Amino acid sequence: MRVTQGCFSFLPDLTDDQIRSQVQYCIDKGWAINLEYTDDPHPRNTYWEMWDLPMFDIKDPAGVMLELAACRKAHAGRYYVRLSAFDASPGWESVRISFIVNRPAKEPGFRLVRSEGPGRRQIYSLQSYAVDRPESERY
Amino acid sequence: MGEEQQKPAGDDGVPQAMIDLRAELRETHVAEVLDTLDRELVGLAPVKQRIRQICALLIVDRVRRRLGLISEPPTLHMSFTGNAGTGKTTVALRMAEILHKLGYIRKGHLVSVTRDDLVGQYIGHTAPKTKEILKKAMGGVLFIDEAYYLYRQENERDYGQEAIEILLQVMENQREDLVVILAGYASRMDQFFRSNPGFRSRIAHHIDFPDYSDGELMAIAESMLAAQHYKFSLDGAEAFAAYIAERRLQPLFSNARSIRNALDRARLRHASRYFEQDGPVRLEDLMTIDAADILTSRVFNAENSN
Numbered sequence: 001m002r003v004t005q006g007c008f009s010f011l012p013d014l015t016d017d018q019i020r021s022q023v024q025y026c027i028d029k030g031w032a033i034n035l036e037y038t039d040d041p042h043p044r045n046t047y048w049e050m051w052d053l054p055m056f057d058i059k060d061p062a063g064v065m066l067e068l069a070a071c072r073k074a075h076a077g078r079y080y081v082r083l084s085a086f087d088a089s090p091g092w093e094s095v096r097i098s099f100i101v102n103r104p105a106k107e108p109g110f111r112l113v114r115s116e117g118p119g120r121r122q123i124y125s126l127q128s129y130a131v132d133r134p135e136s137e138r139y
Numbered sequence: 140m141g142e143e144q145q146k147p148a149g150d151d152g153v154p155q156a157m158i159d160l161r162a163e164l165r166e167t168h169v170a171e172v173l174d175t176l177d178r179e180l181v182g183l184a185p186v187k188q189r190i191r192q193i194c195a196l197l198i199v200d201r202v203r204r205r206l207g208l209i210s211e212p213p214t215l216h217m218s219f220t221g222n223a224g225t226g227k228t229t230v231a232l233r234m235a236e237i238l239h240k241l242g243y244i245r246k247g248h249l250v251s252v253t254r255d256d257l258v259g260q261y262i263g264h265t266a267p268k269t270k271e272i273l274k275k276a277m278g279g280v281l282f283i284d285e286a287y288y289l290y291r292q293e294n295e296r297d298y299g300q301e302a303i304e305i306l307l308q309v310m311e312n313q314r315e316d317l318v319v320i321l322a323g324y325a326s327r328m329d330q331f332f333r334s335n336p337g338f339r340s341r342i343a344h345h346i347d348f349p350d351y352s353d354g355e356l357m358a359i360a361e362s363m364l365a366a367q368h369y370k371f372s373l374d375g376a377e378a379f380a381a382y383i384a385e386r387r388l389q390p391l392f393s394n395a396r397s398i399r400n401a402l403d404r405a406r407l408r409h410a411s412r413y414f415e416q417d418g419p420v421r422l423e424d425l426m427t428i429d430a431a432d433i434l435t436s437r438v439f440n441a442e443n444s445n
Contacts, residue, residue: 058275058277060246061277062313062317063275
């Protein structure tokens with residue numbers, strides 16, 4: 001099952017050229033660009049691992065693409081990688097854009113977990129098949 | 140090969156396009172930068188000539204690429220050698236502008252760094268630091284001042300070597316993203332290139348900055364003063380010419396930078412001279428650096444004491 005989240009989630013995965021123009025857009029807006037990765041695809045998993053520091057004073061997308069290439073080299077096919085851009089102009093860092101730039105080769109999808117609560121109430125939750133294995137061995 | 144394939148376009152009856160290189164020069168607005176370079180920088184004739192040559196090459200290359208003639212993206216990394224204060228940083232700034240206007244770099248900013256910015260203090264610190272700088276410089280020009288400090292031959296475990304390796308890799312693989320300019324004293328740069336042959340082969344243009352002559356330094360001084368709405372009186376100009384001749388013989392002479400410092404001190408003395416004197420001051424006086432402001436310099440005293 002193809003996990004989607006953030007901007008452009010209804011589109012096919014962006015190509016490198018498309019990512020580059022999105023990065024250029026963020027730079028033009030003065031946003032800081034950040035790469036994050038995770039191997040826990042649960043939709044409620046919002047805090048992903050950071051790849052290096054956020055890139056604050058980058059003038060050209062080439063710098064970001066360099067980091068993205070390095071991140072993919074380390075995590076290709078095994079992790080989700082997302083690119084997000086932060087706007088500091090309100091006085092705090094707020095996410096303006098965020099989209100997935102790399103995904104595991106195989107995404108096994110989610111199962112529905114039913115458990116009983118008080119009074120035989122059914123509690124439904126989602127669990128990825130991938131998380132059965134320990135972290136960093138999931139994909 | 141590529142040229143052979145493209146030529147038939149002319150044989151098909153389509154007249155061979157005549158290309159106006161002058162128009163190309165005008166269109167890119169590079170001529171304006173070259174003119175300001177000529178106007179604002181005194182002397183440096185060989186440097187200016189070399190930059191014009193590089194420009195010509197780049198413009199021809201640009202036209203060729205547009206016409207579909209295959210040409211490798213040119214290597215633009217440069218090394219600027221010359222003594223202190225000969226205008227290396229200023230020319231590097233202009234170079235960034237020229238390359239940007241010709242479309243060889245995308246942003247045209249200049250990131251000026253020294254060893255401290257690239258080399259870390261402990262193991263594993265250097266690579267992220269160097270990469271950080273490289274990322275900042277992407278799309279522009281990375282200007283490494285006194286580049287020979289990167290390599291310390293007396294210490295083989297120096298972290299500079301790591302920075303050099305990363306630099307070389309990026310200089311080779313991302314030629315279209317980044318132009319690196321190395322700068323420093325000629326003799327030490329030579330030694331640096333000898334011990335790092337990788338750098339020499341990756342740098343296409345070696346530009347040597349000559350020292351300024353006394354006349355050129357005088358012209359520089361006058362333009363520096365004019366920029367701040369000062370001028371020399373006749374005596375003042377004479378005294379300053381003598382100052383230049385004298386200062387050149389003393390140690391730590393650094394061309395235009397020495398001149399700038401000397402002028403700053405002359406302004407200081409000029410200000411205190413009028414401050415201590417009673418009565419009103421004319422506007423003219425506030426603009427004029429006189430011989431008295433210059434002759435009191437330590438440079439002349441040194442001569443007397445010898």
